[in-house]
Amino acid sequence: NAGVTQTPKFQVLKTGQSMTLQCAQDMNHEYMSWYRQDPGMGLRLIHYSVGAGITDQGEVPNGYNVSRSTTEDFPLRLLSAAPSQTSVYFCASKSATNEKLFFGSGTQLSVL
Amino acid sequence: QKEVEQDPGPLSVPEGAIVSLNCTYSNSAFQYFMWYRQYSRKGPELLMYTYSSGNKEDGRFTAQVDKSSKYISLFIRDSQPSDSATYLCAMSPQAGGFKTMFGAGTRLFVKA
Numbered sequence: 641n642a643g644v645t646q647t648p649k650f651q652v653l654k655t656g657q658s659m660t661l662q663c664a665q666d667m668n669h670e671y672m673s674w675y676r677q678d679p680g681m682g683l684r685l686i687h688y689s690v691g692a693g694i695t696d697q698g699e700v701p702n703g704y705n706v707s708r709s710t711t712e713d714f715p716l717r718l719l720s721a722a723p724s725q726t727s728v729y730f731c732a733s734k735s736a737t738n739e740k741l742f743f744g745s746g747t748q749l750s751v752l
Numbered sequence: 753q754k755e756v757e758q759d760p761g762p763l764s765v766p767e768g769a770i771v772s773l774n775c776t777y778s779n780s781a782f783q784y785f786m787w788y789r790q791y792s793r794k795g796p797e798l799l800m801y802t803y804s805s806g807n808k809e810d811g812r813f814t815a816q817v818d819k820s821s822k823y824i825s826l827f828i829r830d831s832q833p834s835d836s837a838t839y840l841c842a843m844s845p846q847a848g849g850f851k852t853m854f855g856a857g858t859r860l861f862v863k864a
Contacts, residue, residue, distance in 0.1 A: 682854040730795050739784050743795030
């Protein structure tokens with residue numbers, strides 16, 4: 641009964657470092673996505689995928705890369721971390737025919 | 753102007769009070785309306801889901817949509833300390849896809 645699993649839960653980076661946030665789901669959902677949550681801004685879509693091998697940009701994609709080689713996994717890569725990327729990141733999945741999003745527990749990222 | 757406006761609060765009420773949470777929106781194409789509940793350091797979880805205008809009730813929770821006024825509400829009856837959380841409204845123009853827009857979230861505290 642894992643649902644959506646994100647790792648790590650916390651991360652501190654220095655400006656310019658790169659890292660990958662991991663996301664896995666075990667519900668066989670076609671759709672997966674990454675959001676960032678900032679105070680007063682709500683959840684904003686970074687990148688999403690409608691199936692293995694298919695990805696697209698969301699509202700705030702700059703500075704992030706994604707790939708989807710399997711149905712289960714959808715990692716988010718920060719190429720060169722900047723202080724503006726300090727945020728809480730959520731991975732989410734859903735089926736293709738339903739609006740209900742299932743979220744992971746989040747990754748709190750600080751970029752110094 | 754944001755597409756979805758939501759007062760961030762915080763809103764503090766005594767146990768047993770009726771709570772009213774609200775969002776306004778500007779995009780008349782929105783057809784699907786949702787409320788997510790987010791506990792501290794957790795991912796959001798879907799609480800209520802409605803299509804088009806009208807009311808939907810689930811236990812102590814009632815979701816109301818007024819498309820003519822572009823206004824949605826969530827009412828919580830007999831509020832409990834366990835209802836203390838951030839409530840995010842969300843809306844989408846279609847089922848499926850990634851067009852869901854989120855409000856900033858209202859933080860609710862229910863005092864025992």
